[in-house]
Structure formats: structure tokens, C-alpha cells
Amino acid sequence: MxxxxxxxxxxxxxxxxxxxxxxxxxxxxxxxxxxxxxxxxxxxxxxxxxxxxxxxxxxxxxxxxxxxxxxxxxxxxxxxxxxxxxxxFTPADTPGISSSAVISESAKIGSNVYIGENCVIENDVIIGSGTVVKHNTVVYRHTIIGKDCYIGSNTSIGGPGFGYEIDTDGNPFRVPHLGNVIIGNNVDIGSGCSIARGTIDSTIISDYAKIDDNVFIAHNVFVGESSFIIAGAEISGSVHIGKRVWISPEVAIINKITIGDDVLIGIGATVTKSIGENSVAVGSPARVIRSRYERDEK
Structure with a gap:
């Protein structure tokens, strides 16, 4: 009061x-x-x-x-x-590790961290101070999570990505993913998300990025500082997202393209080509319709 x-x-x-x-x-x-x-x-x-x-x-x-x-x-x-x-007026999660959580002995957990019921924290994970990991979330091996982050329930961070080659008999086989996920400070990740580890290097979520519920981020994606990715979006492998980008609900972004700083992508867009900075893009396939900000407005 x-x-x-x-x-x-x-x-x-x-x-x-x-x-x-x-x-x-x-x-x-x-x-x-x-x-x-x-x-x-x-x-x-x-x-x-x-x-x-x-x-x-x-x-x-x-x-x-x-x-x-x-x-x-x-x-x-x-x-x-x-x-x-x-x-x-916002109730805070009392720091502590729930009795049903499974924490590897090699994991390093910072001070004032909250880990909810039925979470799994695998080998060599690092979680920074003040971070909250809600119920039923899995953080896979070698993942690094920074300070003061929020991870929602039923989320998977650092699992193997979806990548296959074809053997001599014409059958697909999984390409091993040996990289990890690195999450910066003050990052929010919603419930029901999946963030895949990199194939060799890292999938990176930069400081202050905000990821809504039910978002998929594939291997080797880079998300820039203070960017927003909203519910239902799908980011394919090796996409590079700049700073302060807004990706609207149900957007799909094809692999290996670049989204410049300060871009806004409209609801349901399918992005098949790279988009330069300070643009608004809409449609399927997405097309740039105007600048997002005037030069001195940002």
C-alpha cells in the first residue's frame, strides 16, 4: 500500500x-x-x-x-x-530453487535466482543473478543466460536445431548441433518458446530483447539489442536481426537473411529477402512500404 x-x-x-x-x-x-x-x-x-x-x-x-x-x-x-x-504493485518471485527442479552439478547459478517447478538445467549452464526461470522449462547444456532475465513456463532453450543431410541411400540424418545459446542481460522470453542452439557457433539473444509467447528461433540466429519478437513468429536459421526491430505476430523469416536496425515487420508477413534499416515491411512476400522513422524522430 x-x-x-x-x-x-x-x-x-x-x-x-x-x-x-x-x-x-x-x-x-x-x-x-x-x-x-x-x-x-x-x-x-x-x-x-x-x-x-x-x-x-x-x-x-x-x-x-x-x-x-x-x-x-x-x-x-x-x-x-x-x-x-x-x-x-507487482508480486516478485522469491529467489530460490524449487524442490522438483533438476539442476546439474556443473551448472552455475547466480544470486537471487528463481527456478520454478519441474525445470531442468543441464550441464555447464550459467544463469546470471536476478534471473527468473518459470515452471517446466528446460535449459540445455552450455547455455549462458545473463542477469535479470525472465524465462516463461514450458520453454526450451538450447535444444538441437532442425538440420539434416541426406546419406548415400537417400535417407535424411540429423546434423549434430554443437554450439550453444547465449542470452544477454535483461532479456524476457515468454512461455512456450523454443530457441535452438547453434550448429558450431552460438545462437545469440542480445541485451534487452523481448520475446513473446510461442516464438521459434532457429540455430545461429542473432537478435539485436532491444528488439521485440511477438507471439507466433518463426525465425529461421542464421537470420541476423538488428537493434530495436519490431517483428509482429505470425511473421515468418526465411533463413540467412538480414533485418536492419529499426525495422518494423507487419503482422503475418513472410520475409524472403533482407530488409534495410529503418524500414516498414508488410505482406507475403514482404515488401518495404516506407521508412519507420523520420531521420531525427528515433
Whole structure:
């Protein structure tokens, strides 16, 4: 439980407030007393709602001329809301290793790590401090996971990739994958994901990358810093993804191509050719339709 003044201090706001306790959060469609909500656009109806709900704290755009004792003006209400919810209202996983987890003796587990029920951590895995690995996840041999990462449930990291050659009798046989997966710091990986280890070198997920549920990443893929890969996307082998890329749901990217920095790929696109930086690409096959940012907008 927090107070208005504590939240204002956290958000570095000097707004004058009438003091009352904040017990939780509200959406604009379901306002409750002693909660905090955020507003991205003000109109007459929203302003009337703010006035009517005087025991609710509202985060509103800084340019607003609405001056009430239950509002805090911030540059980006949605971002400010996310920050304070993370700081004050999100239950944290208590560090520790669940009794049903299977941890190799050669694995190195950092401080304040949480490993959930029925997880398997294989030989020579390294997990950095503050990382959370949720239930039923398997981390295969030699995988390296950085600090303050989040790995969802039922995810596979570092398993063998899908690669075959044909023998002299015309039958397929699996190509051994001897590489590993390297995951940077502050990476989030959702539930139901599969990230394959490299064939010889590494599959690499860089710092601050965010991977949604049910994403497949094949062997030798490189994902750049602060990139987003959203639910249902499939990234084929040896794809190189730049920094700050947004890959939308159900995108498929063919093997060995490059996605430049600051690219946005639209929902359901099939990417068959490399895409230069700062582009928006849509369709199947994907085609570039415009720049993502103006030169000084990024």
C-alpha cells in the first residue's frame, strides 16, 4: 500500500495532491477508489470521470490544463503507470530453487535466482543473478543466460536445431548441433518458446530483447539489442536481426537473411529477402512500404 505523495515522489512530480492511500490499480472502464489509473488522451467525458472519482489517482498528460488534487501530470502516462506498477504493485518471485527442479552439478547459478517447478538445467549452464526461470522449462547444456532475465513456463532453450543431410541411400540424418545459446542481460522470453542452439557457433539473444509467447528461433540466429519478437513468429536459421526491430505476430523469416536496425515487420508477413534499416515491411512476400522513422524522430 502506498500514498499519493510516495507515487508522486517516485515519478519525480511536484504536483500538489490531496493525500490518500493507493491500494491497487484501475482501468478507465472499471474505476475504483484508492487506486491509480492512467489517461493518454483527455476529453470532456474523461475529465468528468476524473472529477467524479476524487478518491482515485490519475496520471494525465503533462500538457493538460486540468488542475485537480487527484492528478499527476507526466510526459507519458502509460510509461509512468508501467514503472510504478512494476515498482509498487507487482508480486516478485522469491529467489530460490524449487524442490522438483533438476539442476546439474556443473551448472552455475547466480544470486537471487528463481527456478520454478519441474525445470531442468543441464550441464555447464550459467544463469546470471536476478534471473527468473518459470515452471517446466528446460535449459540445455552450455547455455549462458545473463542477469535479470525472465524465462516463461514450458520453454526450451538450447535444444538441437532442425538440420539434416541426406546419406548415400537417400535417407535424411540429423546434423549434430554443437554450439550453444547465449542470452544477454535483461532479456524476457515468454512461455512456450523454443530457441535452438547453434550448429558450431552460438545462437545469440542480445541485451534487452523481448520475446513473446510461442516464438521459434532457429540455430545461429542473432537478435539485436532491444528488439521485440511477438507471439507466433518463426525465425529461421542464421537470420541476423538488428537493434530495436519490431517483428509482429505470425511473421515468418526465411533463413540467412538480414533485418536492419529499426525495422518494423507487419503482422503475418513472410520475409524472403533482407530488409534495410529503418524500414516498414508488410505482406507475403514482404515488401518495404516506407521508412519507420523520420531521420531525427528515433
Amino acid at each position: 502506498k500514498t499519493n505523495s510516495q507515487i508522486a515522489e517516485f515519478l519525480e512530480s511536484t504536483t500538489g495532491l490531496r493525500e490518500f492511500e493507493i491500494k491497487g490499480v484501475s482501468s478507465l472502464s472499471n474505476i475504483s477508489d484508492n487506486s491509480v489509473a492512467f489517461v493518454t488522451k483527455l476529453n470532456e467525458n474523461v475529465q468528468a470521470m476524473i472529477v467524479e472519482n476524487s478518491e482515485t489517482l490519475f496520471l494525465i498528460p503533462i500538457e493538460s490544463d486540468l488542475d485537480l488534487d487527484n492528478v499527476i501530470k507526466v510526459a507519458n502516462p502509460r510509461t509512468a503507470y508501467a514503472r510504478l506498477v512494476q515498482a509498487f
